[in-house]
Amino acid sequence: xxxxxxxxxxxxxDPPRANDATAYSGDDAVCxxxxxxxxxxxxxxxxxxxxxxxxxxxxxxxxxxxHGHSNLDQGQSFGMVDGIADVNPKRPAPSTYHDRLAWVVVxxxxxISSCPAMTVGQSPPSYDEPGHHGYAxxxxxxxxxxxxxxxxxxxxxxxxxxxxxxxxxxVPLTSISVPWRLLSEQPDRSSAQISFEVTPCDGxxxxxxxxxxxxxxxxxxxxxxPFGPPCAQPRRIVEKMRAARLGTDLPxxxxxxxxxxxxx
Numbered sequence: 681x682x683x684x685x686x687x688x689x690x691x692x693x694d695p696p697r698a699n700d701a702t703a704y705s706g707d708d709a710v711c712x713x714x715x716x717x718x719x720x721x722x723x724x725x726x727x728x729x730x731x732x733x734x735x736x737x738x739x740x741x742x743x744x745x746x747h748g749h750s751n752l753d754q755g756q757s758f759g760m761v762d763g764i765a766d767v768n769p770k771r772p773a774p775s776t777y778h779d780r781l782a783w784v785v786v787x788x789x790x791x792i793s794s795c796p797a798m799t800v801g802q803s804p805p806s807y808d809e810p811g812h813h814g815y816a817x818x819x820x821x822x823x824x825x826x827x828x829x830x831x832x833x834x835x836x837x838x839x840x841x842x843x844x845x846x847x848x849x850x851v852p853l854t855s856i857s858v859p860w861r862l863l864s865e866q867p868d869r870s871s872a873q874i875s876f877e878v879t880p881c882d883g884x885x886x887x888x889x890x891x892x893x894x895x896x897x898x899x900x901x902x903x904x905x906p907f908g909p910p911c912a913q914p915r916r917i918v919e920k921m922r923a924a925r926l927g928t929d930l931p932x933x934x935x936x937x938x939x940x941x942x943x944x
Contacts, residue, residue, distance in 0.1 A: 687847045690745055691831045693737040693784050700781050704825035709783040710734055712907060713818045715941035716854045719832040723944040724787055731788040739819050741777040745849045761887040769883030769904045771851040772911060775827035782819045789816040789832060795839035804841025812836055826908030828852050852907045855942040860901045869929040871922040876901050881911035888921040896933030902942055
């Protein structure tokens with residue numbers, strides 16, 4: 681097995697040693713990766729056998745890449761429903777990887793951009809660099825299942841005339857379906873109150889919506905949290921729940937969605 685080397689040593693994954701042993705399941709690592717987001721905050725796209733590779737290795741990430749990139753404004757609300765702001769997840773500082781035994785999950789990166797209109801006959805200069813693969817590499821500590829990193833390989837610009845950018849290192853975020861409990865309902869069934877637990881690092885919607893297109897209605901409470909063990913002790917919150925379509929009553933029957941990593 682040859683080492684995986686990206687961006688001139690920005691990421692190096694060497695083969696594991698003969699006596700290396702794991703305490704965290706590789707299957708669990710893959711499950712959480714598939715429920716995670718890429719560096720553009722979009723979900724990990726559905727993978728085929730040709731677009732995903734999983735293995736155990738000793739990973740080293742250049743320290744110079746561990747600071748300065750995140751597409752989320754930490755601690756700021758990113759949406760609002762019924763006048764109630766969503767809560768943004770908070771990423772911890774990335775952990776160092778120096779010859780660390782890790783599960784390595786390589787997926788296809790998904791780059792999205794809106795390119796400006798081009799004038800007919802216009803031919804902008806090309807800045808494309810050879811040797812890029814379009815990889816997004818998740819690293820998960822094989823002993824704890826925590827300290828995960830998302831390494832996004834340097835890539836050429838998407839739009840004509842744009843320059844290459846990257847690589848980037850982020851703490852990935854994973855979507856988790858958490859348990860919830862119904863506390864009360866309004867007499868006219870316009871809304872209800874539910875409770876669930878979150879950690880200080882979790883992001884979540886300020887209002888829970890019940891999908892009334894099914895009977896019983898499936899209710900899923902999703903949080904986005906940094907990949908790995910919770911960042912601190914969870915706390916209980918109380919939140920409004922209403923029908924997904926504004927102005928309609930709650931469905932007569934509510935069903936709890938499955939819990940755990942949520943693969944979109």
